[in-house]
Amino acid sequence: MKLGRITTTAIAGLFAATALVACGSDSDGTSTTTQDGDGATIRIGTTDAAKEAWTVFEEKAAEEGITLDVVNFSDYSTPNDALAQDQLDVNLFQHLKFLAAYNVGSGEDLTPVGSSEIVPLALFWKDHDSIDGIEGEQVAIPNDESNQGRAINVLVQADLVTLKTPGMITPTPADIDEEASKVSVLPVDAAQAPTAYHEGTPAIINNSFLDRAGIDPNLAVFEDDPNSEEAEPYINVFVTKAEDADDENIARLVELWHDADVQAAVDRDSKGTSVAVNRPADELQAILDRLEAADE
Template sequence: MKKLGLIIAASALALAACGSEENAATTGEPSKDIKLGATAGPYSDMLKQAIVPGLEEKGYTVDLVEFSDYIQPNIALDGGDIDANLFQHSIYLENFEKENNMDLSGLIVVPTAPMGIYSNQFDTLDDIEDGATIAIPNDPVNAARALQILEDQGLVEVDPEVDDLKISERDVITNKKNLVFQPIEAGQLPRAVEGSDLSAVPGNFALAAEMDLLDALALENMPDQYRNLVAVKAENEDSELAKDLIEIVESEEFEKVIDENFEGFGKPQWMTEQ
């Protein structure tokens, strides 16, 4: 029965896309019936609360499609089943494009839940004991982020000759607290708060585990390359919808919703420089 439901859902997406194309062909104008995609969780909530209302004010009828993985949102976007998505940062987008022969485009970076250092053993960074264990992500991109936080907080030093986005454990040249690194899968890091002295938890996994971002001993000073963005097919990056999405994200109303409902989310450089 579950398989049948997935087939029906896929058929509905295809029929809706065809209907949208027929409408555009009949009127000569782009349809304002659109679909936006996001992974279930904070970025789906961001669409619902901070972006969809602005689109509706501009006359769009918006259908929000939620995905349970990080593969399907780009496949759906490339296939025309959705018109834009919000779930990924630029590094992931660029790699996904190359590996899957797609031509997608990031429109604008949005506030993003940062990685944080969490602990049930220590109340502050100053309390960290010599030889404490810290669980960090076992994938290169997120491991580099975790080590960058530790360096920003003065706990380690990494080789200055290595790109900040590519640093790994072997690039640590000074480890002031003799921290013992325990690389594990990123999705397991919230639970590692119980088994390790410290755990570096990416923001999306922290929120999925109902952790409070503000409980972190330290939050990431996130480079914009790691912040999520609104993406469209490259051929649509100059479309009316693309321009409207950018205008809405740049609006005061959008930032107000972020400040009220997404506490702890780090803002991109373009927002902090306004």
């Protein structure tokens, strides 16, 4: 989500959605994009409305005759519920792994219709510019369900950790072959990973915590490969209800997100860490199907 991640149990707070989206919903709760004499109005949910990219995105949509009714959420548990309850037409805030957990946990069939970008997850080690000499160190990793597995796979890609069963999508510390690994892991609350870093412990830090901790994202000593199969679950996506997957206006929004001006704003927002991903809907659905099967 640019997602500083969320567990499936966070879905329990879902009914707060009504209050959050009331200003952006039609009174009758219809879910299809609205057409009028001036063009289409699309209700889109996000957790990042304050970012520059969203301002540029709205401007580009307006040039195409599409009015964006942007609904901002303060948490990650409600945008999908708002979509499922017909209070939104589309949302853009989550990656495929989170969507899979939501669909499996809720019984919904929300559908990815386009991709936006992926933010690599990175390893930081104070006063070091590479992983040379890291053998034997303990690495702090986020302990939440969504980030922990990805963090371990970052260490797998860095050839620092070996799994008992190679290729796991969401490994846990128990899945690590400690004898064959070069480092050990220390699960901590994601918000505490920067503290560990500042104290000299190598740490995998979520992108959303870097700014708050005053850590330059370009100081990473290793990050996962956004083009690898292991990174596919973390592609951020535009999501609709299944029956709206062929909406032409929403398809146009996906295209507009990849406009050069929008992408330049995304780059500024992320300080150069975001990597644009433009995968077709059928490929995204195939990845989602695989993730949902693993979560069932």
